[in-house]
Amino acid sequence: MSKYYITTPIYYVNDVPHLGHAYTSIAADVLARHRKIKGDDVFLLTGTDEHGAKIAEAAKKAGKSPQDFVDGLVPKFESLCKVLNIQYNQFFRTTNPKHEKIVQELIGKLKDAGYIEKRKYEGLYCVGCEKFLTKDDLVEGKCPDHKTAPVTHSEENYFFLLTKIAQEKDLYGLIKSDKFKVSPVARKNEVLGKIKAGLEDVSISRESVEWGVKFPGDEKQTVYVWVDALINYYSATKIYKNGPTWPADLHLVGKDILWFHAVIWPAMLLAIGEKLPKEVFAHGFFTIGGYKMSKTVGNVLDPGELVEKFGADAVRYAILREFPFGEDGDISEEKIANRYESDLSNGIGNLLQRTLSMVNKYDVKIKNSDSLKDIPFRGNDMDDFQKLNKAISGYIENLNFFSALNSIMLFVKVLNEFIDQSQPWKLAKENKNDELSDALSYVYNSLSDIVGYIDPFMPETSEKMKKQLKDLKPEPLFPRLES
Structure with missing residues (x-):
């Protein structure tokens, strides 16, 4: 019996779940069920990403504390899995104190290894993405996903020396040779092209965001929400008694978060001497009227309503049948x-x-x-x-x-x-x-x-x-x- 560890992204809980969340989870569940039928010992991890500025802002608008706000939304994401008959082994929450401790320990290892330094940074920041963008990322001066102009933001942060580790460990070569597999091929080539064009070191802390994991050694800073989120896959192997074994066999993600999973995450693991995931697969987007389905944009389909009308199996079938999983398609x-x-x-x-x-x-x-x-x-x-x-x-x-x-x-x-x-x-x-x-x-x-x-x-x-x-x-x- 072979062990097989598969993950979905952990979903951001600044609002209720939509069909885009269901898409990745259904695909992961289909693969997990298939491998179980074959006799594999499968562990399917899913969960919620519960820190960051967007959640703090949404909680404030709702008149709640961030913790109460996420506690109210998480059951809706758990319910989505139940409604769609998704059999996960563990539902992960980044507000788990054990995870927060592991995040701090891992960052401590990065510091000890010489891959973190403090710098002042100014750049174009998209609030919707919760990340800095370059001018090349913009389309007509706006974020291509959220259709909003980024704001100029300046602060002193801790930086992960991505350029240093990527060169030392030849991240480009690892991806090109499929020793670290990025799929499908079109996505792999996109990642290789961006690496070849030049990497930049990554800001991994925020001084203006209070709702998050405290940065080890500096209580004024919190860990960048994306770094906190990525570590969940690793944390799960340490927290749960009957949990999965690292490394993950497959990270299933949307193409919008491929860079974090195909470049930043493996670079962090290389820097602390950990094994890399065996594969990252980035699927395409649902579009409605040519736009990516997004809570921020507001063009979403409610999976609960679809299940009520068509049944869970029909929804599972239709969204995987309509177009190839690695491509974009209208739904x-x-x-x-x-x-x-x-x-x-x-x-x-x-x-x-x-x-x-x-x-x-x-x-x-x-x-x-x-x-x-x-x-x-x-x-x-x-x-x-x-x-x-x-x-x-x-x-x-x-x-x-x-x-x-x-x-x-x-x-x-x-x-x-x-x-x-x-x-x-x-x-x-x-x-x-x-x-x-x-x-x-x-x-x-x-x-x-x-x-x-x-x-x-x-x-x-x-x-x-x-x-x-x-x-x-x-x-x-x-x-x-x-x-």
Whole structure:
């Protein structure tokens, strides 16, 4: 049994969760479920990032202390996981005192190793991102994510000597050679290009932000919220009795936070002599009207409302089916509804219902799959179970959920077409009982395989299908939507 440690980002709790948070968590859960089915000992970590200026500001507006404010929002993020059937092993909170101590210890190690120094800094600061931007980062003078102009900000901070450690340990070479893997390739090339263009040392403390971990040795400063957040993946291996083992096998992140995970985080680990995560994978964004879905911008979809309308499995399916995981794509309630009707209700749901209805109507005795190997209608690559199973497994492990689901639904289409071509109703009318049994047994056994294929993506649907196939009692898997 292999250990596998996978993480989502910890989500910033300055507001309620939206579908963008659900996206990464669903992908992580699908991969975790798949690896558990294969027999791996999987640990899935998720959680919340609870410090920083934005949270302090939001708490002040709400008339609450920062701690009371985050305590009120965290259950909504935990509930999101429950609603979407995400089986995490641990929900991490950065306000955990044990984590705060580990953050201070790690920064102490960076200081002792000679990779931190105090400097005065002035630059362009985006409040929404909680980070300094360069002029090259801006689009028409504004932050590309938040569409606001940064403010000029000056203060004395502690700096992590990123340039020094990156050169000493050849971070560029580690990424280029995949010794530290950054995926997909387009994101890897972006990171390499930025490193080649020149690195700058990173401010890792704030003197004007009170809500955060106190910087070790200087009570007037707090640890930069992003540094605090990154360390959570490492802290989890130290805090929990049955926790994961460092290093992480996979950090799943959005492309907007790739730089922190692909450059700053590994550089910090190299500086203290720790092992690097094995892979960082950056997915694309949902867009609505061409803009990234963002709480700050205000163009969000509520996952709870979507689940109430379509069900958790349909939402899980639709957002991974609509476009490849590593790319950007547009999403909407209408697109989810279209997937629900075309792929789920009229596709897999219809296939199961019509198959079981005919098995019952014609009193067919189901044959096992071994006795069907040589029947005339086998031979298409799509109905070769071993090839299909291997392909789907490979797609999931490479985070190519789009192709995995496309293969499954293509197989569903092949089976529906096979029923139309073999015409079981005609075989029954002509008393061709052996051919009738072969035809429906083939589809029935194929549906049994589909149960396994969809299990990581749609666990509730998989269980419903398994029960209906066992009991031979068809019920609608995906009822018609109310108009």
